[in-house]
Amino acid sequence: MWSTLWRIESRGIRRDVIGVAELIGFVVLSLLIFAFVTRAVSIPAPLILWVTLLFGGVLYLGRSFDREWASDGSRVLEGLRMIPGAIPRLFWVKWGSNSLVLLLVSLLATGLLMLFLEEPGGWLAWSWLPLVIGLCGFSALGTLFAAGVVMQTRREYLLAILCYPLAIPLILAVSQCLTNGLATGRVDPVWIKLTAGCALLYITVASLLFPYLVEE
């Protein structure tokens, strides 16, 4: 069943290339704006990357279930509901694909950031860990609530209203990890534990709550 779900999801991503392109476009534009802003005010590159991915991530995650709920694709979800155990697995597939897309876009954004800011990128050696964990945790919350607000008229701002307050501990922990890392040149052990704890909590809770939001 895992392979079937993953095939459905990867086919959906291929069909919805526009969604990924929109995310990349948003990230590039945000980085350009930050590149202009940092000429006047100094903002550390890892924090620019983290904030850009958070904002772009909400836009992308909001479209997670469009394919399943769209008028021509609604049979996909109806079909999955009839298969015992498919919905809990759907969360893991969706979370995996969303995290993967966000991580790939973050790789692209890192390259662009180094290009725009003329950064040597020495921070990459230690900052990848909090960024990867943070994105995985944030993606779990986004995937959960994307299922909740799908096909709602005001979903764009609803998802942001839901995700950002709930993810504040994670956002704070990653930001603090990156800030302390810039000073010491290594990952802060206390804040990385908090980041990992928050991400683990969000992934666990989201996977447990997901079936309730989808199986109505």
Added chain:
Amino acid sequence: MIRLWTFGVVIVAMASGYCILYVAPPEAMQGYVQKIFYIHISSALSMYVGFLSAGVGSLLYLLRRAEWADALAVAGAEVGVVFCTIVLTTGPIWARPIWGVWWTWDPRLTSTLFCWLIFVSYILVRHALENPERRRLVSAAVAIIGLLDIPIIHFAVKLWRGAHPSVKGTKDAMPMEMYTTLYLTMTAVIGLATLLIRLRYLIERRRETGNFLQEGMPYA
């Protein structure tokens, strides 16, 4: 029952008001501004009562799909937000003369603000989602994750070693009159919070059934 509860809350609130003004002595260093402490602490506990009701109600709703549980959750969340707002308002009023600033990014203050934001988003979602079933489900998920944030608030001082004052473990730091006033105010404010949760719960149940004219509904 509600009339009796209201009567009790009014009596205890009047007694606590009298104690705050005339019985509890002003703190030696902080002066009269310290008296805000009684309302601040009591409101913080009432906030926990509200958010706990919201979290437990939401969990029960997800498990049993009982509408009464959803009504309890929304009542708890709204009352919790009211008392959280009081905490976030009285805190800076108390902090300004003592710490010299209206706001500081102290862990407990920050965590309380996070909790406030989470439950404000809960209320916003309840108004934004049109489908009643979807509204209940999504808001229940928000409240459960919000409930998981409450231990972070409670243990924030120990975890992050902030500068927030703590009453625990400082039993000899206050005279008996202050403790009596504090416990009396706590009883009054928590009593008020539970009364408000009960009333809001009844209103929500009536809204769901559409029966606002049913006999036995006080203050309807």
